[in-house]
Amino acid sequence: MNIDGLLQLGRSLFVVLLIIVVPLPGLAGARLGDAEPGSRRSGRDFPVNLQYPNVCEQWQFDARSPMASSPAVAEGRVFAGDGAGKMRALSLRSGAPEWELTAGGPIRSTPVADGRRVVFASVDGNLYALQTSTGKKLWQFATEKPIVASPCITNNMIYIDAGDGKFRALDLAEGKLVWEFPGAGGFVETRPLVCNGRVIFGSGDGYLYALDEATGQLAWKWQGKGSGDLGAMCLPAAFWPVAAERRLFVVAPDRVLTALGLAKGNEIWRADAWQVCESTGLARDGSRCYARTMTNGVIVAFATGADHAAKLWELDARLGCDSNAAMLAEKHGVLYYGTGNGLLLAIDPRSGTLLWEHKLGVTVLNTVVPLEDANEVLVSDADGKITRVGPRRH
Numbered sequence: 001m002n003i004d005g006l007l008q009l010g011r012s013l014f015v016v017l018l019i020i021v022v023p024l025p026g027l028a029g030a031r032l033g034d035a036e037p038g039s040r041r042s043g044r045d046f047p048v049n050l051q052y053p054n055v056c057e058q059w060q061f062d063a064r065s066p067m068a069s070s071p072a073v074a075e076g077r078v079f080a081g082d083g084a085g086k087m088r089a090l091s092l093r094s095g096a097p098e099w100e101l102t103a104g105g106p107i108r109s110t111p112v113a114d115g116r117r118v119v120f121a122s123v124d125g126n127l128y129a130l131q132t133s134t135g136k137k138l139w140q141f142a143t144e145k146p147i148v149a150s151p152c153i154t155n156n157m158i159y160i161d162a163g164d165g166k167f168r169a170l171d172l173a174e175g176k177l178v179w180e181f182p183g184a185g186g187f188v189e190t191r192p193l194v195c196n197g198r199v200i201f202g203s204g205d206g207y208l209y210a211l212d213e214a215t216g217q218l219a220w221k222w223q224g225k226g227s228g229d230l231g232a233m234c235l236p237a238a239f240w241p242v243a244a245e246r247r248l249f250v251v252a253p254d255r256v257l258t259a260l261g262l263a264k265g266n267e268i269w270r271a272d273a274w275q276v277c278e279s280t281g282l283a284r285d286g287s288r289c290y291a292r293t294m295t296n297g298v299i300v301a302f303a304t305g306a307d308h309a310a311k312l313w314e315l316d317a318r319l320g321c322d323s324n325a326a327m328l329a330e331k332h333g334v335l336y337y338g339t340g341n342g343l344l345l346a347i348d349p350r351s352g353t354l355l356w357e358h359k360l361g362v363t364v365l366n367t368v369v370p371l372e373d374a375n376e377v378l379v380s381d382a383d384g385k386i387t388r389v390g391p392r393r394h
Contacts, residue, residue, distance in 0.1 A: 046359035048343070055346075055358045056392045058376075059095035063384040068149065070367045071378055071386055074113035075132050078378060080386055081107025081120055087128070089118075089135060092371075095388065097118070099135035103128060108114060109150040110191060110367070112158075116171070119158055121147035127160060128296035129175055143168075144174060149201075150191035159199050161188035167201065167209070169216060179216035184209055195243045196262050202239065208250055210265055220265035224254035239278035240327050240367075244286030244304040257291045257302070257309070264279045271309035274300055281328025281335065283349055288312060290328040290335065290349075294320075299328070299337065301352060313352030324364055331370030338365025338379055346375075360387055 020291060049055070063082040071080035077098065078090040085103040090096065104124030111120035117138060119129045121243070123146040124370035129138045145163035151171060152159045161167040167181040186204025193200045199211045210219045242249050247268060248260045255275040259268040274293050281290035288301045297319025303310040317337075324340035335349040347354055364382040371377060376390030 011060060037160045043385040048357050048359050052356040052358060054392050055339070055356050055389065057358075057360070058393070060385055060387045060389055061090055061095045061097070063386070065384045066382050067366065067380045067384050067386070068108045068382065069110040069317045069380070070369050071117060071370065071380055072111045072113040073369060073378065075115055076117070077113075077132060078386065079111050079113050079118045079120075079132070080380060081109070081111060081122075082384055083107070085122060085124070087111065087118070087120055087130065087135075089132065090386070092388075095113045101128075101130060101135050101137065105146065108148040109189075112191075114152050114153055114172075119151050119153065119172075121149065121151060121160060121162075123148065125162070127151065127158070127170070127175070129161075129172075139368045141170060141175045141177075149188045152194055154194040159194060161190075161192070161201055161203070163187055164323070167192075167199075167211065167216070169199070181209075181211055181216045181218065184220060185213050191240050193243060193248075195248075196246065198262060200241050200243075200248060202250070208241070208260075208265075209392060210262075211252055219263075222250075222260060222265040222267075224250075224256065224258065239280055239325065240287055242282035244282060244289070247304060247305070249280060249282070249289040249291075249302075251278065251280055253293055255294060257289075257300075259304075259309075266308060269309045270298075271302065271311075273309075274298065276300075278325035279328055279337070281337075284330050288349060290330075292328065292337065299347065299352070301349070315347060315352040315354065317347075317354070319343075326365060327367040329368045329370055332374045334370070334375060336370060336377055338368050339365045339380075342379075342381065344368065344379060360389075361385070 006029045065082040065084040067082050071078045076092050078092050081087045083106045086100050088100040089098045102192045103122035106123045107119045111118050117129045118132050121127050125143045127141040142163050143162035147162045156172045158170040158172050169178040184203040188203050190201050197213045199213050202208045207221045207223050209221045246262050248262050251257050257271040257276050276291040277294040279292035289304050290301050292299050297317050299315045301312040326338050329336050330349050335347040344358045346356045366380045369378040380386045
């Protein structure tokens with residue numbers, strides 16, 4: 001063997017030893033999205049996973065770039081954006097990539113998709129609409145500053161706030177401006193809620209806004225009793241508001257779960273026995289709202305139709321001070337929550353009983369996306385992985 005061959009052999013042995021002794025970033029788990037997107041993975045043997053062996057990771061895709069938002073699902077595809085500015089479509093069945101488009105900046109917000117289009121925002125200040133089947137760009141709407149908020153599609157309209165302080169309604173078909181509201185005085189990260197003729201969102205200026213759905217005129221705005229450092233840490237810019245029984249349920253800026261009247265924004269009740277952060281959720285039938293406490297990891301359910309803070313159950317999930325802003329998501333009789341340290345929880349939403357836990361890693365999990373297949377979910381994380389989790393298929 002010549003000297004070049006010996007040098008090459010030495011480098012190869014060094015790399016092998018390096019991988020064995022010090023796992024390289026990104027190689028700690030299987031890169032199923034790169035080499036084997038349709039494969040199942042055995043995963044790491046976290047002790048908690050051994051307690052629930054019937055729950056498994058069916059496939060995983062690694063974008064190799066951080067993800068700060070959840071994926072969207074439509075027409076058998078998964079749509080997800082990452083910190084490198086790539087919007088991808090994956091096969092929902094296998095996790096195999098189908099197409100991708102690169103925006104002019106990172107994608108921090110959650111996309112939304114209907115049967116024909118996927119709409120997403122980028123830090124490059126643009127809102128994009130792509131064809132779901134091919135990734136072909138249908139239209140692009142430019143704003144004046146970066147966008148980290150998530151869009152909402154309702155009645156062939158798109159509602160979104162940009163970093164330029166303007167909340168906008170656009171026509172879904174062509175991306176044309178229908179109306180804009182320039183009165184929000186801060187940044188917005190939330191996905192707006194469209195309900196009962198109102199468009200509701202929180203802003204970094206400490207206010208929750210309700211606009212007329214048709215005109216964009218201000219109907220009312222509300223500010224909790226938070227002040228000083230507390231108000232600064234818990235601005236209503238990040239959480240996704242939920243509504244039922246003509247009531248709106250919010251948790252910021254003062255960490256108190258509050259029920260407001262949808263029509264006028266009047267306070268109906270406040271549950272000040274629990275300090276909650278951004279995480280809220282709503283039952284599929286609208287009968288319960290959920291909140292996760294900031295300090296001790298307790299998850300609480302309340303009756304949405306009561307005129308006082310009627311607690312239905314309380315689960316000590318042993319999460320500690322979990323600062324994750326992921327929402328609580330319910331579907332097919334299961335409530336899901338992903339923590340800031342990689343733990344996925346499944347809870348009975350009627351009783352608050354823990355059904356199972358599954359450890360995906362040690363990083364932040366974004367809001368869980370329940371699938372139409374019962375007890376199956378998609379989870380994206382801050383490391384840039386998307387994982388389909390569900391019952392083990394024998």
